[in-house]
Amino acid sequence: KAGVTQTPRYLIKTRGQQVTLSCSPISGHRSVSWYQQTPGQGLQFLFEYFSETQRNKGNFPGRFSGRQFSNSRSEMNVSTLELGDSALYLCASSWTGAQGNSPLHFGNGTRLTVT
């Protein structure tokens, strides 16, 4: 079974631009979550989607947005990029059981550099 796939692997953008990152979950997984990883803050939760609905959102500005499609694939978008948005963006998928006990499986991430 294929794992979580994130594209592109690397991105270089300039301040003020916008960017879209893509995530394909493991087949059959309906939940997709996004995390930002930086050396200073570690891993921080961005948002989570389940069946095309955003179920939870982290403490990030409105420049960060996402969506999920009917095939569970997800995209996240960052508008008006700032230098501080440089980070590794990780996507995770899971099959959510009745109590949300299923493990999360992560992709290899998209490394975003803002110059």
Next chain:
Amino acid sequence: KQEVTQIPAALSVPEGENLVLNCSFTDSAIYNLQWFRQDPGKGLTSLLLIQSSQREQTSGRLNASLDKSSGRSTLYIAASQPGDSATYLCAVRSRGGSEKLVFGKGTKLTVNP
């Protein structure tokens, strides 16, 4: 607000040594706790998932324990190997039905041949 702490931040050991990584969390109302491994520049690899009702989980040379009442988990690695060198992250999922995980900052492990 859930907070997760991992001590030590870095650990260097000789090959063959048994070692313990520590994780503590502030809110005991959790669904589960998950241990991950992260290699440089890569994503996270799930190692073990412990449900709140469980005390421990084992996979190969890895054993993770959970003491929910004291807010602690340990990851025991037996007979460490250079290939075990990586950053180990602990994450908890609090009750509420979301997939949100709260992560510790990790322990960077170096196993020297």
